[in-house]
Amino acid sequence: xxxxILSIEHLNKNFGSLQILKDVNISMKExxxxxxxxxxxxxxxxxxxxxxxxxxxxxxxxxxxxQDMVGVSPKDRDIAMVFQSYALxxxxxxxxxxxxxxxxxxxxxxxxxxxxxxxASLLQISELLDRKPAQLSGGQxxxxxxxxxxxxxxxxxxxxxxxxxxxxxxRLEMRTEIKRLHHSLNASIVYVTHDQxxxxxxxxxxxxxxxxxxxxxxxxxxxxxxPANMFVADFMGSPSMNLIPxxxxxxxxxxxxxxxxxxxKPLTLIDPRKIAKLDNGEERExxxxxxxxxxxxxxxxxxxxxxxxxxxxxxxxPAGSDTYLVTQLGGKNVTARMRADTIVRxxxxxxxxxxxxxxxxxxxxxGERLN
Amino acid sequence: MTNFSTGAKSxxxxxxxxxxxxxxxYALLGIFALYYLMPLFVMVVTSLKSLDEIRAGSLLSxxxxxxxxxxxxxxxxxxxxxxxxxxxxxxxxxxxxxxxxVLISTFIGAINGYVLSKWQFRGSNIIFALLLFGGFIPFQVxxxxxxxxxxxxxxxxxxxxxVLVHVIYGISFTTLFFRNYYVSVPGEIVKAAKVDGAxxxxxxxxxxxxxxxxxxxxxxxxxxxxxxxxxxxxxSFSQAGTQPVTVALNNIxxxxxxxxxxxxxxxxxxxxxxPTLFVYVVAGKYFIxxxxxxxxxx
Numbered sequence: 238x239x240x241x242i243l244s245i246e247h248l249n250k251n252f253g254s255l256q257i258l259k260d261v262n263i264s265m266k267e268x269x270x271x272x273x274x275x276x277x278x279x280x281x282x283x284x285x286x287x288x289x290x291x292x293x294x295x296x297x298x299x300x301x302x303x304q305d306m307v308g309v310s311p312k313d314r315d316i317a318m319v320f321q322s323y324a325l326x327x328x329x330x331x332x333x334x335x336x337x338x339x340x341x342x343x344x345x346x347x348x349x350x351x352x353x354x355x356x357a358s359l360l361q362i363s364e365l366l367d368r369k370p371a372q373l374s375g376g377q378x379x380x381x382x383x384x385x386x387x388x389x390x391x392x393x394x395x396x397x398x399x400x401x402x403x404x405x406x407x408r409l410e411m412r413t414e415i416k417r418l419h420h421s422l423n424a425s426i427v428y429v430t431h432d433q434x435x436x437x438x439x440x441x442x443x444x445x446x447x448x449x450x451x452x453x454x455x456x457x458x459x460x461x462x463x464p465a466n467m468f469v470a471d472f473m474g475s476p477s478m479n480l481i482p483x484x485x486x487x488x489x490x491x492x493x494x495x496x497x498x499x500x501x502k503p504l505t506l507i508d509p510r511k512i513a514k515l516d517n518g519e520e521r522e523x524x525x526x527x528x529x530x531x532x533x534x535x536x537x538x539x540x541x542x543x544x545x546x547x548x549x550x551x552x553x554x555p556a557g558s559d560t561y562l563v564t565q566l567g568g569k570n571v572t573a574r575m576r577a578d579t580i581v582r583x584x585x586x587x588x589x590x591x592x593x594x595x596x597x598x599x600x601x602x603x604g605e606r607l608n
Numbered sequence: 609m610t611n612f613s614t615g616a617k618s619x620x621x622x623x624x625x626x627x628x629x630x631x632x633x634y635a636l637l638g639i640f641a642l643y644y645l646m647p648l649f650v651m652v653v654t655s656l657k658s659l660d661e662i663r664a665g666s667l668l669s670x671x672x673x674x675x676x677x678x679x680x681x682x683x684x685x686x687x688x689x690x691x692x693x694x695x696x697x698x699x700x701x702x703x704x705x706x707x708x709x710v711l712i713s714t715f716i717g718a719i720n721g722y723v724l725s726k727w728q729f730r731g732s733n734i735i736f737a738l739l740l741f742g743g744f745i746p747f748q749v750x751x752x753x754x755x756x757x758x759x760x761x762x763x764x765x766x767x768x769x770x771v772l773v774h775v776i777y778g779i780s781f782t783t784l785f786f787r788n789y790y791v792s793v794p795g796e797i798v799k800a801a802k803v804d805g806a807x808x809x810x811x812x813x814x815x816x817x818x819x820x821x822x823x824x825x826x827x828x829x830x831x832x833x834x835x836x837x838x839x840x841x842x843x844s845f846s847q848a849g850t851q852p853v854t855v856a857l858n859n860i861x862x863x864x865x866x867x868x869x870x871x872x873x874x875x876x877x878x879x880x881x882x883p884t885l886f887v888y889v890v891a892g893k894y895f896i897x898x899x900x901x902x903x904x905x906x
Contacts, residue, residue, distance in 0.1 A: 286799075289799075289803060291799050291802065291803070310802075311799075311802045311803045312802065312803065312804070312805035312806070312807075316803060317803060318799070318800065318803045320796040320799065320800060321796070322794055322796050324794060324796035324797045324799065324800035325797075325800075326797065326800075326801070326814070326815050327797075327819060328815075328818035328819055329814075329818075337801070337804055337806070337814070338804035338805050338806075341804065341805045341806045341807075341810050341814075342805050385800075385804070389804075395803075
């Protein structure tokens with residue numbers, strides 16, 4: 238079993254009377270790629286700064302390799318950090334930028350040179366070593382910033398939205414590269430982003446944050462298919478999860494779901510699974526969460542949990558690989574992800590298969606998950 | 609067709625108007641330049657004339673024969689009070705006051721600016737406001753307290769005493785300059801350096817000092833001009849032998865026996881002003897650049 242590289246217990250952080258982080262608990266193993274994701278202002282960068290020691294914590298414990306880090310200065314935490322703005326030293330050449338940390342630690346010049354060459358060839362920036370940061374493109378600066386972190390060979394890497402200043406194409410390239418580096422170096426990484434796709438593609442573990450609190454921690458698959466609450470359901474995934482108001486009741490066959498679809502008779506669907514947190518016979522208003530890919534062409538899916546219904550199509554959005562249909566259910570826009578060759582026009586009816594085994598149920602008042 | 613003909617008619621007119629406006633603009637600028645250069649011109653021509661010629665001729669006329677006697681006298685022979693050594697020893701005093709005072713106050717300003725912009729602490733903004741306030745206290749107000757302090761430090765009437773006075777008075781401006789310059793340096797650079805393992809002074813020396821050339825030039829010009837041109841502190845806190853050149857100039861101009869030697873006065877004034885002129889000519893373009901640096905992100 239690999240050891241815990243980072244554990245955070247009951248961490249609180251206030252700025253004056255403002256609570257930025259509320260009772261944060263995280264643990265991460267060696268080799269994990271932990272992504273902190275959330276909308277801007279959710280405290281994810283503050284949390285990263287607390288891990289780095291750049292911000293003092295108000296209360297709680299941060300341990301790196303089982304050592305308590307509260308009060309330890311950043312330089313003694315054996316971490317390296319990559320910043321959103323790259324934060325390269327503008328007056329130093331690329332080589333000096335990368336070796337700066339070794340220079341201030343008075344490491345032997347020959348060792349410095351050897352490590353510099355290793356990192357430069359790993360990141361393919363060997364021909365840039367004499368340049369100044371101002372003479373580099375955005376992608377090259379990003380590489381240098383990563384080189385500056387890699388050369389340290391730290392226990393823990395911290396990335397603060399490293400890709401958000403790059404253009405879309407380069408961002409994808411660098412994303413792949415970061416994933417490759419993580420794999421080949423078996424590095425432990427904490428990575429902050431507001432981009433849920435970045436979180437899904439990179440992470441081995443995701444922590445979704447909102448308002449200074451962790452909403453859910455889990456593997457990308459857990460977060461995606463079993464979101465802990467409506468916020469996580471809505472925030473992760475693109476297009477986001479359909480959240481449909483409905484009335485449910487546990488019956489003999491499972492859970493009966495009634496959705497208002499604008500006609501006299503509500504659309505009735507049966508989920509073979511009963512809803513655990515609901516008493517038998519109790520009828521309740523809930524929010525049903527279904528991913529767009531779980532509402533699709535009837536011929537795509539088979540199984541006991543598939544319910545087929547006819548719905549009026551509002552909008553058709555061909556996206557190349559898929560075609561998205563938008564229909565109205567429970568007064569909400571509901572997106573269905575169909576095969577690209579689906580031929581249907583707005584204003585027509587279409588037959589949609591609902592894969593209810595994938596459904597999530599939430600309490601409308603609290604957003605809490607019911608199943 | 610109609611469009612074409614009106615276009616053809618208005619085009620030359622527009623050109624004429626442009627040239628006329630341009631001409632007026634240059635004429636106006638030329639007049640201003642002449643107006644500003646006039647005093648310097650009068651000083652230079654007067655310093656090159658003999659006394660007889662000054663008495664006979666007009667203020668603006670060129671000298672009949674150029675004669676540097678007045679310059680030599682001003683440099684090494686003019687009398688201030690009882691001593692007749694010219695400006696030379698006092699110019700040297702001014703150098704001994706200005707150079708250390710400029711360097712020390714610039715260095716302190718850089719450290720202060722670095723702390724106040726990147727290592728803010730509780731109350732640091734109040735300290736900055738108070739420092740700034742210090743820069744706007746009139747010289748006269750601090751004369752007496754300063755004299756007491758210098759007396760207690762046994763520095764009264766000495767050159768180190770004057771250096772101390774100028775350093776203290778200069779700190780508010782040098783701090784302002786450096787603080788405003790360093791504020792535009794992204795905070796993430798400091799964070800990166802901290803994570804890289806650099807401490808307070810390592811970050812200052814390796815990251816901030818190399819960035820500072822433009823603001824150092826601005827500060828040096830500003831401080832050098834202020835200190836070199838200072839008269840009040842110089843006359844208040846010096847004694848015979850430690851007076852700066854401004855005080856000596858005043859004494860030369862005011863201690864006349866008999867005839868007023870305008871040519872000597874003019875040459876002395878030019879000599880006293882030359883170092884600041886020299887600094888402007890050498891570093892002036894950095895001054896303009898540095899003053900505007902940070903206002904536009906580059």
